[in-house]
Amino acid sequence: MKFFVYRYNPDVDTAPHMQEYDVEVTRGMMLRDALMEIKRQDESFAFRHSCGEGVCGSDAVNANGKNMLGCTTPVVELKEPVNVRPLPGRPVIRDLVVDMSQFYQQYRAVKPYLIHKDPLPEQEILQSPEDRDKLDGLYECIMCGCCSTSCPSFWWNPDKFHGPQALLQAWRFLADSRDQATEERLDDLEGPYKLFRCHTIMNCVESCPKSLNPTKAIGKIKELMLKHSI
Amino acid sequence: MTLARRRFDALIIGAGGAGLNAALQLANANLRVAVVSKVFPTRSHTVAAQGGVNAALANVFEDNWHWHMFDTVKGSDYLGDQDAIEFMCREAIPTVYELEHNGVPFSRLDNGRIYQRAFGGQSQNFGGAQAARTCAAADRTGHAILHTLYQQNIRARTHFFDEYFGVDLIRDDDGAILGALTLEIETGEPLLIEAKTTLLATGGCGQVFRTTSNAHINTGDGMAMALRAGVPLMDMEFFQFHPTGISGRGMLITEGVRGEGGYLVNKDGERFMERYAPNAKDLASRDVVARAIVTEVKEGRGCGPNADHVLLKVDHLGEDIIAKRLPGIRESSQIFAGVDPAVEPIPVFPTAHYVMGGIPTDRLGHVVIPSSDGSEEIVPGLYAAGECACVSVHGANRLGGNSLLDILVFGRAAGQQIIDHLKDSPEHRPMSDAIIEKAVSRLSRWEQEGEGISVRELRDEFRKVMEDHAGVFRTDEIMSEGVEKVKAVREKLKDVRLGDQSKVFNTARIEALELENLIDIGMSIVLSALERKESRGAHSRPDYTERDDVNWLKHSVYFQEGDRLDYKPVQTKPLTVETFPPKPRVY
Amino acid sequence: MSRQASGLRAWALQRISAAYLGLYLIYMLGHLSFNAPESFEAWRTYVADPGVSIGMLLFVVALLIHAWVGIRDVLIDYVHPIMARVTLLSLFAIGFVGCGLWFAKAIFLASVAA
Numbered sequence: 056m057k058f059f060v061y062r063y064n065p066d067v068d069t070a071p072h073m074q075e076y077d078v079e080v081t082r083g084m085m086l087r088d089a090l091m092e093i094k095r096q097d098e099s100f101a102f103r104h105s106c107g108e109g110v111c112g113s114d115a116v117n118a119n120g121k122n123m124l125g126c127t128t129p130v131v132e133l134k135e136p137v138n139v140r141p142l143p144g145r146p147v148i149r150d151l152v153v154d155m156s157q158f159y160q161q162y163r164a165v166k167p168y169l170i171h172k173d174p175l176p177e178q179e180i181l182q183s184p185e186d187r188d189k190l191d192g193l194y195e196c197i198m199c200g201c202c203s204t205s206c207p208s209f210w211w212n213p214d215k216f217h218g219p220q221a222l223l224q225a226w227r228f229l230a231d232s233r234d235q236a237t238e239e240r241l242d243d244l245e246g247p248y249k250l251f252r253c254h255t256i257m258n259c260v261e262s263c264p265k266s267l268n269p270t271k272a273i274g275k276i277k278e279l280m281l282k283h284s285i
Numbered sequence: 286m287t288l289a290r291r292r293f294d295a296l297i298i299g300a301g302g303a304g305l306n307a308a309l310q311l312a313n314a315n316l317r318v319a320v321v322s323k324v325f326p327t328r329s330h331t332v333a334a335q336g337g338v339n340a341a342l343a344n345v346f347e348d349n350w351h352w353h354m355f356d357t358v359k360g361s362d363y364l365g366d367q368d369a370i371e372f373m374c375r376e377a378i379p380t381v382y383e384l385e386h387n388g389v390p391f392s393r394l395d396n397g398r399i400y401q402r403a404f405g406g407q408s409q410n411f412g413g414a415q416a417a418r419t420c421a422a423a424d425r426t427g428h429a430i431l432h433t434l435y436q437q438n439i440r441a442r443t444h445f446f447d448e449y450f451g452v453d454l455i456r457d458d459d460g461a462i463l464g465a466l467t468l469e470i471e472t473g474e475p476l477l478i479e480a481k482t483t484l485l486a487t488g489g490c491g492q493v494f495r496t497t498s499n500a501h502i503n504t505g506d507g508m509a510m511a512l513r514a515g516v517p518l519m520d521m522e523f524f525q526f527h528p529t530g531i532s533g534r535g536m537l538i539t540e541g542v543r544g545e546g547g548y549l550v551n552k553d554g555e556r557f558m559e560r561y562a563p564n565a566k567d568l569a570s571r572d573v574v575a576r577a578i579v580t581e582v583k584e585g586r587g588c589g590p591n592a593d594h595v596l597l598k599v600d601h602l603g604e605d606i607i608a609k610r611l612p613g614i615r616e617s618s619q620i621f622a623g624v625d626p627a628v629e630p631i632p633v634f635p636t637a638h639y640v641m642g643g644i645p646t647d648r649l650g651h652v653v654i655p656s657s658d659g660s661e662e663i664v665p666g667l668y669a670a671g672e673c674a675c676v677s678v679h680g681a682n683r684l685g686g687n688s689l690l691d692i693l694v695f696g697r698a699a700g701q702q703i704i705d706h707l708k709d710s711p712e713h714r715p716m717s718d719a720i721i722e723k724a725v726s727r728l729s730r731w732e733q734e735g736e737g738i739s740v741r742e743l744r745d746e747f748r749k750v751m752e753d754h755a756g757v758f759r760t761d762e763i764m765s766e767g768v769e770k771v772k773a774v775r776e777k778l779k780d781v782r783l784g785d786q787s788k789v790f791n792t793a794r795i796e797a798l799e800l801e802n803l804i805d806i807g808m809s810i811v812l813s814a815l816e817r818k819e820s821r822g823a824h825s826r827p828d829y830t831e832r833d834d835v836n837w838l839k840h841s842v843y844f845q846e847g848d849r850l851d852y853k854p855v856q857t858k859p860l861t862v863e864t865f866p867p868k869p870r871v872y
Numbered sequence: 873m874s875r876q877a878s879g880l881r882a883w884a885l886q887r888i889s890a891a892y893l894g895l896y897l898i899y900m901l902g903h904l905s906f907n908a909p910e911s912f913e914a915w916r917t918y919v920a921d922p923g924v925s926i927g928m929l930l931f932v933v934a935l936l937i938h939a940w941v942g943i944r945d946v947l948i949d950y951v952h953p954i955m956a957r958v959t960l961l962s963l964f965a966i967g968f969v970g971c972g973l974w975f976a977k978a979i980f981l982a983s984v985a986a
Contacts, residue, residue: 066787083534083621095741098793099785103324106500108536108617110428111328127620148471149790159325168436169388178342179385181397187390194390194422194429198327211949233388246876247948251883254945280880 056080057136060093060100064149071147073138080130087114087125090139090151102151109264112197115204116151117142122201122262142204144213157213158200158220165217165225166243170236186232193227193272195265196220202259202269208252216252217244219259219269225250226272229279241280250276288466288477288721292713293319293444295703296464296480298451298507300326302427302689303671303696304486305434307650310700312441316707319478321446321467323502323795326435330488330500331692334427335539335613336404337419338384338689340377344398345417350374352409353418355865357687360406360570361641361680362822362832363867364520364840366856369648369676373687376694381420384693389433391422392610402610403544406570406684406872415568417544419686424539424613427689449476450795451506453724454483454514454667455716461665462514463716466724470795473788475728477721479713482666482703485511485644485652486696489672490806492799494637494755495748498530498537507673509802511644512809512845516652516664519675519840519853520642521806522814523823525683526757528574530636531622532594537638538614538631540685543567545610547599549578550630551586557595562872569872572682572823575635579757582634589632596630603627635757641683641823642813643675645842645853650674650699655842655853666714668703670695677840680855681822731797737782740797747774747800751807755814760828764815771811775804809843816850817841834867877944886941889934896931919982932975936968 056078063071076093087104094100104114107126114125117140119133130137145153171180203209203218217225225244228234244250250273259269295311297304300322311318322329341348354374358365385391385399392400399420407416422429438445450468452475457463464479487507491499508518528549529538543549548567551557561577562569569577578595581587588596599607607615607627618626645653645661650668653661671692678691754767778801785793819833820826842851857864909915919925943964951957 064787065789098739099787101790101792105324105328105502106330106333108333110333111500113324113328152790163439168440171386175386179382179399182393183397184393184395187393190390195425208949246879247882251879277883281884284880
């Protein structure tokens with residue numbers, strides 16, 4: 056199978072280029088396996104990867120124009136030749152490795168941690184199964200960055216727009232019955248940038264390898280904001 | 286050579302559950318703490334833990350920590366240190382509550398309390414009915430815990446060095462650890478981090494085997510750093526093979542699947558675990574189930590065209606339970622095995638999963654050098670916690686749900702201990718250039734250019750050797766050969782050359798450093814295994830089929846210098862309760 | 873008081889104005905299909921009805937609010953140099969206010985003439 060892979064090594068290259076590789080497809084081969092095979096052919100090729108089972112979120116890449124996890128994408132589902140590029144809109148460090156610091160910064164900006172103000176009980180804080188169900192589809196995020204780096208609003212304003220990943224997490228805590236910082240969280244999201252750059256383009260939903268729905272979460276935040284403002 | 290330097294009160298190498306829980310204690314105590322991780326923290330392999338964390342909360346059935354302790358001692362095949370096990374099982378309860386308070390989205394029971402599921406090796410009342418002790422967030426407990434700990438560290442403003450590789454510990458002439466040399470992966474530049482205390486929390490080393498549930502990053506870096514700093518590794522022959530990895534690929538199918546009611550069948554559709562463990566059946570201890578599966582396949586009762594696996598049947602649980610309790614497993618099975626467990630059984634085979642051994646520590650997290658008389662010498666300034674450490678609470682076999690517990694309890698304990706220590710030692714020890722030199726030379730070695738063996742070639746050869754010679758069943762013949770082969774691989778290491786000498790994000794350089802670590806650890810595994818002439822827990826020898834408590838109720842201690850083995854007695858005396866004396870281990 | 877431009881209010885106004893625009897357009901299309909005025913006079917009389925003229929005025933206000941939020945969004949997305957953005961925002965603001973006044977004048981004249 057033919058692969059064209061984005062190559063750029065700032066130590067030696069002045070400009071990026073696409074390099075061709077031939078990979079013999081084996082049964083059940085995932086895109087990550089193919090990239091590892093390319094790395095065997097050419098040790099100078101760099102990409103991030105780790106768990107190989109879609110939970111660590113390291114190996115998000117853009118293949119044939121779509122963001123996806125290398126380790127959960129069977130190569131047979133990709134059209135040949137496969138064009139593999141780094142995640143769009145992020146500065147490239149080397150080959151498929153991009154600088155995700157703004158993405159992480161936006162995550163930190165939504166205070167992604169439980170804030171419980173009442174004294175803590177000696178046992179667990181109780182939560183009904185129904186309330187716990189509200190966190191399904193939110194807490195599973197693996198921070199791979201597929202969503203935010205496919206979001207045009209994040210491309211235009213990565214420094215000010217939180218992006219779908221961080222907003223999904225903002226909702227994860229707003230939706231948690233144990234969290235007691237709803238007002239502060241909503242206040243923090245006010246303004247034209249942090250939340251309201253979302254134009255429901257929904258690239259995030261399409262690219263999420265865990266089938267999560269940031270657009271829906273953003274809608275819920277807006278709804279809750281409205282409710283709390285009138 | 287002028288090195289960039291940073292100074293911290295505490296340095297933590299590794300950002301999995303143990304590292305992050307320790308960091309959280311330290312940051313909450315307003316100490317200057319640096320966490321070095323070769324990947325962004327939420328990529329650490331804790332994220333992949335599925336089933337849950339054990340604690341006798343008694344939310345489902347009656348339970349108490351003493352029963353948990355009994356199960357753990359028995360599960361360890363009596364090789365676990367009973368003082369540490371008592372400490373862990375007691376601490377489990379507040380630890381889980383603390384996690385919940387920190388925000389972990391545990392699944393819930395109707396009364397609002399944390400959901401607990403049954404796991405292998407758990408019993409009520411010292412070997413009675415099945416217990417349900419594993420606190421779970423669906424089948425993504427590790428993910429939920431790791432993310433929560435990272436989130437709390439964001440709140441506590443812990444200082445992270447993301448994508449920095451730990452090269453070597455810096456050790457002075459008195460044997461004290463003064464910090465570590467690290468490599469910033471993005472720039473390829475070394476950075477020396479000076480610290481009054483250093484905690485190794487680098488996790489496991491499953492990458493020594495070719496088929497493993499472990500991630501690409503699990504290369505035992507901390508263990509190898511300890512070895513090179515003169516610290517031994519303990520009980521390295523005990524490597525757990527998880528019974529249910531996806532056949533041919535190694536991805537894990539949690540024991541929680543069997544906890545929820547799934548069971549194993551061979552090609553005749555027989556529930557074969559009934560023969561091997563008449564009481565606990567599919568929820569027998571992991572070593573027992575793994576051996577049963579390998580035996581079934583060896584004796585020709587495997588499934589599939591190559592008769593090389595067995596099947597894990599789940600569909601009878603119904604769509605609802607599967608969707609609610611095992612959503613991640615369903616996803617993994619569909620992606621990697623091409624089967625929907627709600628309809629078809631999952632093809633499984635044991636996969637290298639967890640190392641019970643590691644850097645010897647006491648129950649407070651101090652790294653210690655044990656001697657055969659049972660005494661221990663503390664290595665000043667060095668701590669270890671998590672899978673890279675050996676306290677030892679898992680002994681010869683770890684129970685499911687006890688690894689998350691181990692990293693959390695002992696990560697926390699190490700953090701607390703470091704806080705105490707720092708109160709009395711406000712100064713950094715002086716660091717001379719001479720003692721840094723050794724660590725720096727480890728980096729410069731890879732700057733040699735020219736023709737040689739490639740990292741990939743030697744890594745493939747090494748991992749194959751380990752799989753063939755240190756697997757589920759081990760005979761003297763197989764392992765003697767294994768030792769020779771690993772020695773040969775170690776010899777070849779000096780002929781390995783790095784073709785790519787560039788600086789920026791050179792993953793080939795990292796893989797070369799990791800290969801050195803893997804080989805150092807591989808040697809400790811095969812040598813310790815060859816010498817232990819008994820079958821105990823995960824260490825199973827067809828030529829010595831019985832457990833031998835007279836001669837072998839002791840920990841193996843491997844020193845790299847001279848490939849020397851020593852032994853240390855098992856601590857059979859708990860802290861407050863009566864000793865659990867060794868008994869035949871039946872499930 | 874926040875230092876920033878509105879987020880929630882702008883968004884809510886855009887939704888509310890959109891709802892009004894939508895409903896009004898349906899009504900208008902219906903009216904014009906079944907009851908189209910046949911001459912300029914008839915049209916003027918129709919518009920002069922206070923109900924109709926207020927409805928139309930509201931329509932224009934809603935349209936301009938909707939357009940303002942939309943244009944503001946586009947400029948925030950794509951025009952990053954601050955001077956260029958302020959200039960463009962001002963031009964659109966002036967243009968929109970102008971359109972509004974011009975339309976108000978037309979309706980006022982229609983009412984006066986009737």
